[in-house]
Amino acid sequence: MRDFFLPPLERERGGPAGEPESVSGLTTRIRETLVREIGAVWVRGEISNLRRQASGHVYFSLKDETSQVAAVCFRGQAARLRVNLRDGLRVVVAGEINVYEPRGTYQIVVREVIEDGLGRLQQALEELKQKLAAEGLFDAEGKRELPGLPLRVGFVTSPDGAAVQDFIRILKRRRWPGTLVVLPARVQGREAEGELVRGLAAAAALRPALDLVVIGRGGGSLEDLWAFNLEAVVRAVAASPLPVISAVGHETDVVLTDFAADLRAETPSAAAELISSAFLAAAERAAGARRELIRVVERALREHRQGVSVLAAEWAARSPVRRLETLAQRLDELEWRMGRTVREGVRTLRHRQERLGDRLRSVDPLPDLRRRSEHLGDRKARLFRATDVGLRRLAAEVAGLRPRLAALDPRSVLRRGYAMVRRLDGDMVVRRDTVRAGERLEVEFADGRLPVRAEEDPDKGPESR
Known part of the structure; x- marks a missing residue:
């Protein structure tokens, strides 16, 4: 095993005597040594990991088969280069060896680049x-x-x-x-x-x-x-x-x-x-179709609402008595049609029953007869129920219209103390200023009519008497 001997602590390389050297001090000493001992260099290699910053500086690695070294070309020098730097390009660069102290890495500060042909990989x-x-x-x-x-x-x-x-x-x-x-x-x-x-x-x-x-x-x-x-x-x-x-x-x-x-x-x-x-895109088209469908439905609803409003106005303009008579007549018609439907249905069912009876004479009718009889009973019950429901609904509609008709009856207004003024030709008088002095009129009360004549009031204009 090789022995490892530590160097002695030196005052001038650290702080006080006996203290080790700081990282910054060591890095500075390495940088000074590299600059002093190596200085300017020419290096041949292949560009890799090229990176151009927004500041204009260019960073890349210069490598060969076994090693690589970092390189930087600052903005002013990069703008003057005649070579288009790119990955894989073999070049010869001139520059100085320096140390980037925040990371403690050495690099070449590039001053000149000469193209050395395409890189091996490229x-x-x-x-x-x-x-x-x-x-x-x-x-x-x-x-x-x-x-x-x-x-x-x-x-x-x-x-x-x-x-x-x-x-x-x-x-x-x-x-x-x-x-x-x-x-x-x-x-x-x-x-x-x-x-x-x-x-x-x-x-x-x-x-x-x-x-x-x-x-x-x-x-x-x-x-x-x-x-x-x-x-x-x-x-x-x-x-x-x-x-x-x-x-x-x-x-x-x-x-x-x-x-x-x-x-x-x-x-x-x-x-x-x-x-x-x-x-x-398909989802967007589906969403657009949905929006269009909603728009069409809303427009149709608006049109139907307008139609309902028109019908409501026409309803208000019509006589409630005539409407009630029409509904009563329609009720009679529906009752007749329902009765006819029931009779025809019963007649049809009887006819089918007779035909089935003829068929039963030649075949065993019991299973099919039971099934068809049950179906016939169900159809008859459903038909009678539907008839009863329809009659009840129409009766309820007629009953609901009677209070509204009574409310719209002008005689109910007269019974509350009001009166209606007509001319002799039957036209209603709705404004006072349309009455002439001496004109004969007719006033209708709840219990009868009374003929009157309009007289001139020197202070208030014509008034009836």
Whole structure:
């Protein structure tokens, strides 16, 4: 075992003698050492995890096969770069080594960038893309239309990732009525290729229990998403007997399964919205139809109310006596019609009974006769009950109209002390200023009529006497 010897505590590197050095002091000393000992550098590597901030600063990693280092290009310098920085681009950068003290990490502050050709991963991706495109795997003619209302969907993804949780949350929020089958598979690492291919095969084996399959994951770097650029996975997507939606990463991430799938969704969340959009549109159409139905019914009710109002006005204008006479006549007619219906029904039943009697002479009539007799008795009872109910209802309606008729009778008003004034031709006098001096009138009281003559009152105008 190798012995480990602690360095002696030094006063100038810490606080008071005997105290250890602070984190800030150590970080500052490391930064000063790196700046002094290394300073400006030229470094060749591949850009990864590129991130542009709203402030204009650009952050990325510079990596090779075994290591990586953080890099930052501040806004002023980034605006002057002649190279379009992007993930996978191999570059040579010039800058100074520095330490970002809040995190204690060292980084390159980039001053210049020179393009060094396509990165290894990007170049391999482009070569595979051209190869598969030449084979026709990406042709638009081979794309299938998605089901209009998919109710059974498979999702090949990691069951522990945030993508599947967002996918389920959006389907629930939009009240998708279907069934989701999660086919678990690793989405990065060495085993991701085989598990993604097996997940697609499992989805195909579930036909016709599935309508379509989604393959995808959340965002990440080019290396994180590399499993969806592997040839076996891309070929499995293109060969799937089920329609496939590729939903990998964020809006700006593009992988080869996007080209092989029948449809590309920008994110797993966008795929969930796409699947549920038809159901949401159908629900909106149903809600619109419901609103239209309510509007039509309300309009019909308004029209019927107006019709009822017109009928009510006509009723008020008609003579209650005439209405009562009409109702009495209708009651008589209904009584006659009901009687005729009863007689005809009885006659019909008797006729049927006679025919049944003829048939009974040739066959054993007892079972059928009992059944038909019971049915006949029930029909007769129902007919008499219906007749009785109808007569009672009409009688009640007539009885209800008699008080209203009495209330509307002008003679009831006269019996309360009022009188009606008419001209000799029978016209009613309703205004005083329409009476001429000396005009002969007739006043009707509750117990009879009395002829009168209007005289001139010098103070009040014409008055009757």
